Amino acid sequence: MGQNTLYGGAISLYTGKARAYMDWKQVPYTEVLANVDVYKGIILPRVGWPVIPVLVTDKDETVQDTTEIIDHFEALDPDPSIYPSGSAQKMAALLIEVFGDEWMKLPAMHYRWNYNEDWILTQFGALSAPDASPEEQREIGEKRAGPFRGSLPFLGVLPETRSAIEESYEALLADMSTHFETHDYLFGSRPSIGDYGLIGPLYAHNYRDPKSGEMMKATAPRVARWVERMVKSPTPRGGEFLANDEVPDTIIPLLNRFAVEYLPVLEKTVAAFNAWAADNASGTEVPRALGVHEFTLGGVTAERAIFTFDLWMLQRPLDFYASLKGANKEAVDAMLEKSGLSGITRMPAYPRIARPNFKTALA
Numbered sequence: 001m002g003q004n005t006l007y008g009g010a011i012s013l014y015t016g017k018a019r020a021y022m023d024w025k026q027v028p029y030t031e032v033l034a035n036v037d038v039y040k041g042i043i044l045p046r047v048g049w050p051v052i053p054v055l056v057t058d059k060d061e062t063v064q065d066t067t068e069i070i071d072h073f074e075a076l077d078p079d080p081s082i083y084p085s086g087s088a089q090k091m092a093a094l095l096i097e098v099f100g101d102e103w104m105k106l107p108a109m110h111y112r113w114n115y116n117e118d119w120i121l122t123q124f125g126a127l128s129a130p131d132a133s134p135e136e137q138r139e140i141g142e143k144r145a146g147p148f149r150g151s152l153p154f155l156g157v158l159p160e161t162r163s164a165i166e167e168s169y170e171a172l173l174a175d176m177s178t179h180f181e182t183h184d185y186l187f188g189s190r191p192s193i194g195d196y197g198l199i200g201p202l203y204a205h206n207y208r209d210p211k212s213g214e215m216m217k218a219t220a221p222r223v224a225r226w227v228e229r230m231v232k233s234p235t236p237r238g239g240e241f242l243a244n245d246e247v248p249d250t251i252i253p254l255l256n257r258f259a260v261e262y263l264p265v266l267e268k269t270v271a272a273f274n275a276w277a278a279d280n281a282s283g284t285e286v287p288r289a290l291g292v293h294e295f296t297l298g299g300v301t302a303e304r305a306i307f308t309f310d311l312w313m314l315q316r317p318l319d320f321y322a323s324l325k326g327a328n329k330e331a332v333d334a335m336l337e338k339s340g341l342s343g344i345t346r347m348p349a350y351p352r353i354a355r356p357n358f359k360t361a362l363a
């Protein structure tokens, strides 16, 4: 019997998500820094493309994507679960996971690259070459960080959207601060899948990167305390979700931010994907991006790439919604209505996306 090994790094958004979950769940594992040798010797041969985190399980299975890593351990050890059993809480948590994982890359990448550039370049070098000098690490970092820094305009992190991203992020922190006056996590005293979606961007980029962390601690200390609880749980495997499937009123502004900022992007992504899928057979690999489209944030309209991965993630809340009946469906409909998010249930259907061999493909 081997051991669970998480290949990742401290600067990685998604490693932070998987690590926080595995620590709360008290999964026995070792974290190994994904340096150049690990990418060449383990990640590329097992996954086929360079990405972190990657889990190699104690049975030598490879699991990639934090959502699948989490679900791997949830299936092995379902109780206590990070999925609320109440339908409204679960739907809200699944939506917030998608929002955190995909949409919050904008503030994460903006603050990292526009406020912490020198620091992060050296950190990228340290990830590849932990024993090199800081000067060498910065040089190596310049090369290694290229694709990440280069992704900013594709995400829509542009000079013209900078103020809108900051206003949106500051408002989100204010909303979360209000919520954490009363609750330790999104839905009570236990972290949910929604909390794990948010911790990715809010830990590595927006807390751990020095300038971003200073700002969070100064403007939203309650959010900083939540980050600290998320990454070092005072009560691993503990806590409860709120009784009676309650979605606190202080969660509604988060969902409303999804509705206002992100839902229109998803709607346009579905339209682009459906047009692409009409010309492609089952089994075809789905391109990571399908051209560009306009999006509007805080009244500013700009262009960004049309990312297809979001639709793979979105299948989770949509599948859950499709499974609901009777009172459970009514509770979810009421929660979505109150959040301005009913549109999510009216989006046109789109062909199923699978992930054979760690790459999205038409099912």
Ligand SMILES: N[C@@H](CCC(=O)N[C@@H](CS)C(=O)NCC(=O)O)C(=O)O
Binding pocket: 011, 012, 013, 014, 015, 050, 051, 052, 053, 064, 065, 066, 067, 101
């Ligand atoms: N959705 C994935 C994303 C993993 C991911 O994007 N990881 C980043 C580092 S935090 C990466 O390695 N990206 C390389 C790439 O996307 O090409 C997850 O949840 O694990």
